[in-house]
Amino acid sequence: MNKITVCVVTGARSEYGLMRWLMEDLKNSSDFTLKLIAVGSHLSKKYGNTFKEIEADGFEIDKKIPFTVDPINAKSIGKVTGDLTASLVETFEDFKPDLILVMGDRYELLSVLSSSILSTIPVAHISGGEITEGAIDDQIRHAMTKISHLHYVANEVYKERVLQMGEENWRVLVCGEPGLDNLQRQEMMSKVDLEKDLDIDLSKPTALVTYHPVTLEIKDLDYQIKELVGAMEVLSVDNDLQFVITYPNSDEGSQLIIDSWKSFVTNSRERVLIKSLGQKRYLSALKYMSVLIGNSSSGLVEAPSFGLPVINIGNRQGGRIRGKNVIDVDYNSSSIIKATQKILKNSKKESYFNPYGNGNASRKILDHILFSFREKGRDRIISKKFIDSGSVTKIEQNFKKKYGH
Numbered sequence: 001m002n003k004i005t006v007c008v009v010t011g012a013r014s015e016y017g018l019m020r021w022l023m024e025d026l027k028n029s030s031d032f033t034l035k036l037i038a039v040g041s042h043l044s045k046k047y048g049n050t051f052k053e054i055e056a057d058g059f060e061i062d063k064k065i066p067f068t069v070d071p072i073n074a075k076s077i078g079k080v081t082g083d084l085t086a087s088l089v090e091t092f093e094d095f096k097p098d099l100i101l102v103m104g105d106r107y108e109l110l111s112v113l114s115s116s117i118l119s120t121i122p123v124a125h126i127s128g129g130e131i132t133e134g135a136i137d138d139q140i141r142h143a144m145t146k147i148s149h150l151h152y153v154a155n156e157v158y159k160e161r162v163l164q165m166g167e168e169n170w171r172v173l174v175c176g177e178p179g180l181d182n183l184q185r186q187e188m189m190s191k192v193d194l195e196k197d198l199d200i201d202l203s204k205p206t207a208l209v210t211y212h213p214v215t216l217e218i219k220d221l222d223y224q225i226k227e228l229v230g231a232m233e234v235l236s237v238d239n240d241l242q243f244v245i246t247y248p249n250s251d252e253g254s255q256l257i258i259d260s261w262k263s264f265v266t267n268s269r270e271r272v273l274i275k276s277l278g279q280k281r282y283l284s285a286l287k288y289m290s291v292l293i294g295n296s297s298s299g300l301v302e303a304p305s306f307g308l309p310v311i312n313i314g315n316r317q318g319g320r321i322r323g324k325n326v327i328d329v330d331y332n333s334s335s336i337i338k339a340t341q342k343i344l345k346n347s348k349k350e351s352y353f354n355p356y357g358n359g360n361a362s363r364k365i366l367d368h369i370l371f372s373f374r375e376k377g378r379d380r381i382i383s384k385k386f387i388d389s390g391s392v393t394k395i396e397q398n399f400k401k402k403y404g405h
Helices: 013-028 051-056 074-095 108-119 137-147 156-164 178-185 191-198 215-238 254-265 278-288 333-345 361-376 378-382 390-403
Strands: 004-010 032-039 063-065 099-103 123-126 150-153 172-174 206-210 242-246 271-274 291-294 310-313 326-329
Touching: 004 013, 004 074, 004 361, 013 032, 013 051, 013 099, 013 178, 013 278, 013 361, 032 051, 032 074, 063 074, 074 108, 099 108, 108 137, 123 137, 123 361, 150 156, 150 361, 156 172, 172 361, 178 278, 178 361, 191 278, 206 215, 206 278, 215 242, 215 254, 215 333, 242 254, 254 271, 291 333, 310 333, 326 333, 361 378
Parallel strands: 004 032, 004 099, 032 063, 099 123, 123 150, 150 172, 206 242, 206 291, 242 271, 291 310, 310 326
Antiparallel strands: none
């Protein structure tokens, strides 16, 4: 059997960090050829030119497709996703991949969705079946599930949800989140090295803060960020809490958050603002810091494995399974302050079960792709059936008896 050419499309630092080891195994495998496309914010100076992190990890980017979303709103995003679709169709025609591999739920996937259908190329999707009720990402993720041909999910709950959407059982694999492969394979920084790198004393209580726009509540973003900044000001004074803050993703409303962070860190050495920590520094921060505050999925997926308490704010992660390390709070500052102070009173980290796996997803995914191509074949992979639930089957049978065959 010839090598299987897998084309990975990545559009953001977060999802690249979660797929890094899967990409590494694809690159080094005798069964696969890796093609890599980097788009969007990876190529943006504003968000840290994170394509350089990809190249520093030893990957060759086969195609860079830059685009600028300015201002970041529905009209601009609509234009760039249309342009990106055209560019991807052209690139897929050149690369002729056997499979397109993507992860998650960001708006760049709308372009992958359209271009893969137009190019008649099978899609493997990671992290389907999850729910984030506060974001348009939820709709994008479910749409990706319906156009994808192979599904790699974190746990049995998410598998059942994908099956509920009519997918065939053999197409769906419970593998855990591939980002957790970093726990076994990514070298961490020492506490001393991280302190030097960030120029902050981690012997003092320190919060890692990652807050993204809640895209279905964009009209309330000004209120939300003012309440969060107000809570952080109080915690800084009353609890001597330090802050390491990362940039938001490139969704609508991100500039408001960035401007707020720049103002918050002005003239304070105990408040650090970083465009992108990168995977190594981010995971090291999860290991050594006192609490994670915000609405990032990393609080649910990676943080439990480090015993890190999380203050999860608002609705962005609504519906997603969380471990016992997570405290859910409303947007108001008093809720954030109360929950954070409760955590700071107990400085000892606990062990938590992680519902997203234990860090061996990459091998499972590659084995399943090989099985699918060898045992089913490309033609079977691309030709999807819709599996009805028992109730639909019963109604259909009754309908046929009454009105036809």
